[in-house]
Amino acid sequence: MNHALSKSDRLDATFAALSDPTRRAILARLADGEVSVMDLAKPFSMSQPAISKHLKVLERAGLISGIKNAQKRLRKIEAKPLAEATEWLENYRKFWEGRFNQLDSLIEELKLSKQTSPKRKNKKGE
């Protein structure tokens, strides 16, 4: 462990870092591999200093790390904190997914009973 934050504090930092759409886009870009700040700034209509600010937030949350190579500083994504955050959300998602799957079944049942409800006068039975 490189920092002494509790799991819960780490999670807070992760969610805070992920709450910004630009930062999420940066992470998505880094998911494809290591990128320099200059290349990161390209798709955004933002100055490099503005991008650097976002990178600092992501670094503090432990979501990315910097690597120095000969010419430039590259950034790469760190999987663990992201995995923790998605794991929490996934628990919540599973809980609700179960309920919504039940709703799917109910909807099919209701649609069926609508179709089969006699619109013309019909004798009961097959």
Added chain:
Amino acid sequence: MSFVGTLKVEAKGDRELVMTREFNAEKDLVFDCFTKPELIKRWLYGPDGWSLDVCTVDLKVGGKYRYVWKYLKDGSTMGAGGTYKEISGPDRLVQTESFDEAWYPGEALLTTTFVEKSGRTYITINILYETKEGRDTVIKSPMEGGAAQSYNRLETLLNTLTESPQGRK
């Protein structure tokens, strides 16, 4: 069994959760499933081993709704409810939510929108918690659909909360 939509859940900002999903029906029917007690009872009872014993809905602005779930194994109950703030059927529903045993601090404001496209309905549920702690408590609570151990964990959680209510009054 194949299910229609994949549920997406995202944390947004500091205090929100956003759920999105599609259903294979027109929005009138889906809206009914969210607002008519006899229909709500038939899907919102889960996970397995639970039933939605009490479900009352007074569908008007300022009207209240109340749900009480029962854990069949030991008869313990969990109640929740709130007030409707806006009803634009079948497009939009805004309601408050709080649990009897406040397992997250404060109350939440739920905004559900129903959008129909080519006979399918896309719902978005935006849950705005009063505090960041409220939102995070919900995300971090041990709930999973389907696994027996999670019911035990939920039970433990509920027991803990009954012994020492943590929510603000």
